[in-house]
Amino acid sequence: MxxxxxxxxxxxxxxxxxxxxxxxxxxxxxxxxxxxxxxxxxxxxxxxxxxxxxxxxxxxxxxxxxxxxxxxxxxxxxxxxxxxxxxxxxxxxxxxxNAPTGEWKSILGIACLFISLGLWIVVLEKFFVYKDLPPSFSEESKKAQLKRMIDLRVNPIEGISSKYDYEKGEWKK
Incomplete structure (x- = not known):
């Protein structure tokens, strides 16, 4: 029941x-x-x-x-x-x-707004957040570091030293 x-x-x-x-x-x-x-x-x-x-x-x-x-x-x-x-x-x-609505205009405008906002953030971070690069990033310092690596014969099998001809004093071709 x-x-x-x-x-x-x-x-x-x-x-x-x-x-x-x-x-x-x-x-x-x-x-x-x-x-x-x-x-x-x-x-x-x-x-x-x-x-x-x-x-x-x-x-x-x-x-x-x-x-x-x-x-x-x-x-x-x-x-x-x-x-x-x-x-x-x-x-x-x-x-x-099927008639066009014109909605693409607002989507494109909003996308451009966000892209420009992102670019402004990158520029402002570059000026106010990031410090200057250390001196080891200058061209003279890079060349001196490369010369020292060749002189010390760093990684002579596959690395930079393997591409340098020590007898002629120039890079291998």
Whole structure:
């Protein structure tokens, strides 16, 4: 008895959850016309999946009358009625979806702002954070250090000393 009561209460909870997630409470009076993207009752204007699960607008008396008239000869419909039927089912046309939005301008502007901010930080660090280079980084000091390494024959097998000809006193070619 308790198991049956628990099972029936779980079934009611599932029905409530299903109604809240996929039911009429979320889509209102809009007509479900297909499976949709991923089987959800939602509307999205997508190029890769052009058939949404529900219509864009809720059914009103005008739209219902146009849908009844639509079932007959389409040549009897005016251009405005055809457009109204289309706009009741879809929000945008393919050309409206593909139209440029100009969003790239703001993205480029923000990217340039961050790049310039980074460059200013590098320049300010160079002036205020980093100290002057030690004297061992000068050209004369580097040449003297290289001469000392050759004189001491540092790493004569694969290193700098292996590339120096001691008999001629010059670099090997």
């Amino acid at each position: 308790a198991g049956r009561l628990l099972f029936s209460s779980l079934r009611q909870v599932q029905k409530l959850q299903k109604a809240c997630i996929h039911g009429r409470s979320r889509i209102g009076n809009r007509e479900v016309v297909g499976f949709g993207y991923n089987g959800q009752c939602s509307y999205q204007d997508r190029i890769d999946f052009p058939m949404p699960a529900i219509r864009f607008k809720e059914s009103t008396s005008d739209i219902v009358a146009l849908r009844e008239k639509e079932k007959g000869d389409w040549r009897k419909l005016t251009l405005e009625e055809k457009k109204a039927l289309y706009r009741a089912s879809f929000c945008m046309t393919f050309s409206e979806i």
